[in-house]
Amino acid sequence: MSPAKLQSKQPGTADLNNPLYYLENMETVVGWVLSHHGDLLTAAEQARLAQFYHLSTPARALLTRMVMRSGELFRSDKLTYPELGVPEAHALAELAEAGWLDTEPRLSLDELFRLFTLAELRPAFAPVLAATGEPANLPKGQLRDTLLPRFPDALTISDWLGPGASRVVRLEHMPLFDRIRLMFFGNLRQSWPDFVLVELGHQQYEPVTFTPDSRAFGHRPEVDLYLAMHQCREWLDQGVPAREVWPEVPAPSENPWLTSRRDRLLLELGRQAERQGERELALQALASSGHREARLKQLRLLERMKRHGDAWEIASQWHTQDLSDAEAQGLARILKRLAAKLGEPAPPLATTPPIMEFSLTLPRPALGSVELAVQQHLWRDDAPVFYVENTLINGLFGLLCWQTIFAPVPGAFFHPFHVGPADLTREDFVARRQAGFDQCFALLADGRYRARILANYRAKQGITNPFVIWPVITEELLHLALDCIPPADLERLFRRLLRNIREHRSGFPDLIRFHPGKPGPGRRYDMIEVKGPGDRLQDHQVRWLAFFAGEGIPASVCYVRWRDNEAVA
Incomplete structure (x- = not known):
């Protein structure tokens, strides 16, 4: 593959039915970095990555397998990949000739003991143990500790175990692969298998414009x-x-x-x-x-x-x-x-109205959760109840602010396969997008929010978004929420969410009840947190409920008791 074709190639997703799908994904990574971050690589690094594409397919596949594995040292007899279509020795020889492998690496005693079994090591060191009076049947750890003072230097495999020992190779250029992994993922926490061994095509990703200015x-x-x-x-x-x-x-x-x-x-x-x-x-x-x-x-x-x-x-x-x-x-x-x-006066503590609560005594259901039991009990045709927990408010926020969430802010997106921005829970996530969020809140203020949410709901259907769980946000639920939750309440909820996304994305009440027939433009909904016998409110739930009480948002806690000796099928 020529460098020109490489850099013009659009990233794709490999099919897991292809036995070399992991190679396709690795080529996507290397091609993406060369195309979008080539100026951050030295000429020698660019040449080495370009040379990757001049290897035969079996050699590229074997190199990818080795990069994905832990460490840089490999026994050639342990590299078994039938999908290569050629003997592994042929691919190893090509990699060695191209400078990707050191075929005579020097190994420390620790490295030697990691690669070989006790049964393989004992014959080689038996003379040393006999000469020093040590038992020949030492366990592996004790054998290593005994030998370490006597063998402080690294040696080749033939020096360690003799000419008949299994061949060992060392993978070269791993720092370069770590560098491109960083530039692709935006972190070194994710390993190669996180990308190379997954099927990316089962999700749809929001297209993000990548420019030099949007790079981290x-x-x-x-x-x-x-x-x-x-x-x-x-x-x-x-x-x-x-x-x-x-x-x-x-x-x-x-x-x-x-x-x-x-x-x-x-x-x-x-x-x-x-x-x-x-x-x-x-x-x-x-x-x-x-x-x-x-x-x-x-x-x-x-x-x-x-x-x-x-x-x-x-x-x-x-x-x-x-x-x-x-x-x-x-x-x-x-x-x-x-x-x-x-002896200083303590700052006054903020006070909030008490959290509303009520109790229900219900027959114990044969199947299903306590939340579903309460939902079914409270449901009325003129006051439908939905089990939404953390999905509805987050979903409405994600649909309203979709374009701002996926804005190409530097350090937010590194490749085309992000579920959401990489800096989502960072302290400056909002500050770096403040103008965009201000525009979203302006839509709430002037009434245009409904059109934006519905337009994104239709246009983005199925595309991954860290706030939107598509199977839960049905069209019926969406329209009821937009009809019954005033935009002023949505603004209050969204602003609190943005104050700490990591903390505030969870803790919402389990149920929401709508009152679409209630006259007037005010609140026509209430939220209900359900607690079964022995269950208690968690801290993040208490904080949301305190916020609701302080803002006058209708929310309560329903404590459920089961009716003795009575159950429903």
């Missing part, structure tokens, strides 16, 4: 910065002390997307530093992090260190800012404790 990485040093932060996180995950990782954390970047990644790294470093007893370092890392969880952790740590004055100063300033419900709740508790310690 504008320059190669930004890719290097991400890779450096990823290395820091890997060190932390491997148990390297936080005090050793801290000097390696890259300096702040002007790239907002990378700033968010750095904030998360500093949050984790602060957590681990505290666990390791490095409290001052933990405070420094948490204070440097802009992650929304960092401030509360910093305040709680100051409390534990009995630095109540410092905590009070920070908490008092933060108290006046716009907070999510969870942040406000946590901060209020801290301020109350600090005020008692320092």
